Amino acid sequence: MIMIYCRRFHKPKVMPCERCQELLNYALHRLTLCPFQEGKTTCGKCRIHCYKPEIRQEIQKVMRIVGPKMLLYHPMLAIYHLLDGFRKSAKKSIK
Template sequence: MKFTSKRMQREADCVALMINRYCKDHHKAQSPPCEQCEELLHYALQRLHHCPFQEQKSTCGKCPVHCYKPDMQNKIRKIMRYAGPRMVFTNPIMSLHHLIDGLKKTPERQ
């Protein structure tokens, strides 16, 4: 799935990376993502694609709109909690971007 804005593309790359990382460590997938994680990744990208805020959005963890289905939200939360802190070492630039993006306030929805 392609995103038109740099910001959204970055967000997409970020979530893909985290899912792969989690999958490699937890599901011992030879070439992550495994089938189950692939499904979650696809879902995450779809949510991003339909995000009403697009470039204006804060990071998903801080978003007031919980657009994930509850079971998908549980899965992604677990993955972020695991992979997030590790990203600081493996992908410091991306983590920094994420930190900066997270300072942005999500606009009020009209």
């Protein structure tokens, strides 16, 4: 998603640009540190906001812009992601 965003909005000579590379590194890094791991829901619904505020804002911007386009680029992935978030938050609210 970050790559799509970068290509479309930053049009860097080298993909991804420095800023997006940082976002990407951060996202991957935090993902491995997320305490929920297996039981993890989508990050939008995660109780712990793992991103630093400024990076989180940046990521949210990417999600907002590229999110709807995910249906075009990776329809199955986007649908699974939606279902995953729905299923896990539904389960949580029953408890």
